[in-house]
Amino acid sequence: MSEQHVIQAEGVEFRYRPDRPVLRGVNMKAQAGRLVCVLGPNGSGKTTLLRCLLGQLRPSAGTILLDGKEIERHSPRDLARLMAYVPQTPRSAFAFTVGELVLMGRLAHTGLLGLAGAADLAVARQAMIMTQTLPFASRMLEELSGGEAQCAMIARGLAQQPSVMLLDEPTSALDIRNQLMIHRMMQRLAHDWGMAVVCISHDVNLAARFADQLVLMRDGRVLAAGQPLEVLREDILQQTYDVQVELIRAAQGPPVVRAT
Amino acid sequence: MTEPPSESLRSLSAGKLVRDGLILLIATIVVAGACSMFGVARLTGNVWRMRLMRLATASAVGVALSVAGMALQALLRNPLAEPYILGVSSGAGVGVLVGSILAARGLLQSGWVNTPVLALAGAVGSCLVVYGIARRRGRLDPYVLLLSGVVINVFNGALMLAILKLSRSSDIINFVGWGMGQISDLTEASLLTVCAACILAGWVALFLRGGWFNALGLGDDVAGSVGVPVHHLRMETFAIAAIMTASAVALAGPVGFVGLIVPHFCRMIIGPDHRRLALFSGFIGAMFLMLADTLCRTVGEWVNVGSVPVGIITALAGGPFFIYLLRSRLKETSA
Numbered sequence A: 001m002s003e004q005h006v007i008q009a010e011g012v013e014f015r016y017r018p019d020r021p022v023l024r025g026v027n028m029k030a031q032a033g034r035l036v037c038v039l040g041p042n043g044s045g046k047t048t049l050l051r052c053l054l055g056q057l058r059p060s061a062g063t064i065l066l067d068g069k070e071i072e073r074h075s076p077r078d079l080a081r082l083m084a085y086v087p088q089t090p091r092s093a094f095a096f097t098v099g100e101l102v103l104m105g106r107l108a109h110t111g112l113l114g115l116a117g118a119a120d121l122a123v124a125r126q127a128m129i130m131t132q133t134l135p136f137a138s139r140m141l142e143e144l145s146g147g148e149a150q151c152a153m154i155a156r157g158l159a160q161q162p163s164v165m166l167l168d169e170p171t172s173a174l175d176i177r178n179q180l181m182i183h184r185m186m187q188r189l190a191h192d193w194g195m196a197v198v199c200i201s202h203d204v205n206l207a208a209r210f211a212d213q214l215v216l217m218r219d220g221r222v223l224a225a226g227q228p229l230e231v232l233r234e235d236i237l238q239q240t241y242d243v244q245v246e247l248i249r250a251a252q253g254p255p256v257v258r259a260t
Numbered sequence B: 001m002t003e004p005p006s007e008s009l010r011s012l013s014a015g016k017l018v019r020d021g022l023i024l025l026i027a028t029i030v031v032a033g034a035c036s037m038f039g040v041a042r043l044t045g046n047v048w049r050m051r052l053m054r055l056a057t058a059s060a061v062g063v064a065l066s067v068a069g070m071a072l073q074a075l076l077r078n079p080l081a082e083p084y085i086l087g088v089s090s091g092a093g094v095g096v097l098v099g100s101i102l103a104a105r106g107l108l109q110s111g112w113v114n115t116p117v118l119a120l121a122g123a124v125g126s127c128l129v130v131y132g133i134a135r136r137r138g139r140l141d142p143y144v145l146l147l148s149g150v151v152i153n154v155f156n157g158a159l160m161l162a163i164l165k166l167s168r169s170s171d172i173i174n175f176v177g178w179g180m181g182q183i184s185d186l187t188e189a190s191l192l193t194v195c196a197a198c199i200l201a202g203w204v205a206l207f208l209r210g211g212w213f214n215a216l217g218l219g220d221d222v223a224g225s226v227g228v229p230v231h232h233l234r235m236e237t238f239a240i241a242a243i244m245t246a247s248a249v250a251l252a253g254p255v256g257f258v259g260l261i262v263p264h265f266c267r268m269i270i271g272p273d274h275r276r277l278a279l280f281s282g283f284i285g286a287m288f289l290m291l292a293d294t295l296c297r298t299v300g301e302w303v304n305v306g307s308v309p310v311g312i313i314t315a316l317a318g319g320p321f322f323i324y325l326l327r328s329r330l331k332e333t334s335a
Helices: A046-054 A076-082 A098-104 A118-130 A146-158 A176-191 A204-210 A234-241 B014-037 B045-076 B088-104 B114-134 B142-166 B169-178 B189-208 B210-216 B220-225 B230-252 B258-270 B274-302 B310-334
Strands: A006-017 A020-031 A035-039 A061-066 A083-086 A164-168 A196-200 A213-218 A221-226 A245-248 A256-259
Touching: A006 A046, A006 A196, A020 A035, A020 A046, A020 A061, A020 A196, A020 A213, A020 A221, A035 A046, A035 A176, A035 A204, A046 A164, A046 A196, A046 B220, A076 A083, A076 B220, A083 A146, A083 B220, A098 A118, A098 A146, A098 B210, A118 A146, A146 A164, A146 A176, A164 A176, A176 A196, A176 A204, A204 A256, A213 A234, A221 A234, A234 A245, B014 B045, B014 B274, B045 B189, B045 B210, B045 B230, B045 B258, B045 B274, B088 B114, B088 B142, B088 B230, B114 B142, B114 B189, B114 B230, B189 B210, B189 B230, B189 B274, B210 B220, B210 B230, B210 B274, B220 B230, B258 B274, B258 B310, B274 B310
Parallel strands: A035 A196, A035 A213, A083 A164, A164 A196
Antiparallel strands: A006 A020, A006 A061, A213 A221, A245 A256
8 A cells, every 4th residue: 555645734724814714723644545534513624624635725824735745836637636526515517417527537637628538438437337326327416316426426536546535524415324335435445545535524423433544623723633542532522522422432443422 | 236338438529529510610601601692682792792791790799609608607607697698798888889989089090909909898897897796705606796797787888878978979870779789781801800810719719628617517626626727717718708708799789698598509409518519609609690680681671671780689589588597597496
């Protein structure tokens, strides 16, 4: 497993308005072959952090490094070859088929018009097989269930052949079965495909079960980061979420968190 | 899970685009030929020349407004966006009107340089105002954008009326038809050449961005993540759409709703791929405006009132179509 591909935030600060900082000196790192879940209450700065990692927002202080190089120094095309993004809600303003959407992941690998060749079709096909979306190739995104649509968006990300995959609450609108499926898929991307996967999540237990590392945020700061067994402590969780929690020890794996 | 046949994952090929382009070019030439012969039994040399100039003007205006409309709809992810509705056309109209009045008073030399340049200044000015009003936190609110366009249209309309009021009556008579969007028999060849060159260049530029427009449909963040330089694309597209619209307005005045009707008609036929859509919108826009203008010219000849402004037909067709699209969109968002 390669340790080469890494995305990291170093002392990142960001503010939409001068008097209202959203991120305050955030440090985090995701290495190849690791699934990192970012947790925290609403408004803690998780999505802003993800958009900074993605290069869509420029931090007011600190740096984002992708493979050791500042993210601003990568061209949009190079960035798309290294890093993919899956949004919270799969949507398309135009009535494209799932196959066409997945092929859009090849834009950074094709010429000016984005015309896909045989090699691009093969990559897209492989991504769809991996995510079990090939049977839906000729269907529209809105004809799919929430889980299927999210898989299609992950397939589009995989078609980019990235080293880093960023996902913004990909399971927020899904049932338990689809939540498990997406988390297993993210784990496979990290462990079997060697990607650095960063996922924003609201489900502490699912994140703890599947992630290699958890990052807990509150008020734009990282309160704790580390392996699930290190981070899942009652005091840290209470400080993060402002609620009383109980940890139920399991025979193996991380404890189950229950709000009381 | 059974695997479907490999045909289910297909990509657009260069060969298909070339084939589409050739078929559309031939169809446009056939329509132009038919329109040129329609209406008058005997065509003398002068009438031929005027008619061909008129058809060339109509096709250039049709290409400009249709392709600019398609690009604005893609960029703003809003099926209701269009140069006329967003106030770009009326902004260009103010520019042309100012230039014409100054030229009529001998303060400015009229011609192929001043008219497009002033039209462009008006179009860009309106674009900047509409964009500035609708932009919040780096995102554009689609409904604020449309409302801003409506307000700018009213404002530009008032400006045009004020300019006309302050001008001499001999100048006003020329602007009555022009203000409704009229294609003239007497377009200056130099003006047509400059404007057509701008329109053609804009068409090619927007066609080449078709793949990026497709990705924009997935949202700015996703489009950026697949390699689309979203901010630059937005600036470039607004600039190109303004240049194309300004060229169209310099040639024929503010012709409304072409940028709404044609791209939607094309979408219904060929689907949402903007690489094909840019080709189809351009050629079908040219055909649409040649046919509409031929109808106006013929009706004008029949009822002996001279040429009827083509903008009347496009507005009569486009107004109800706009309401239909607005209601469809409201249903979609409330569903």
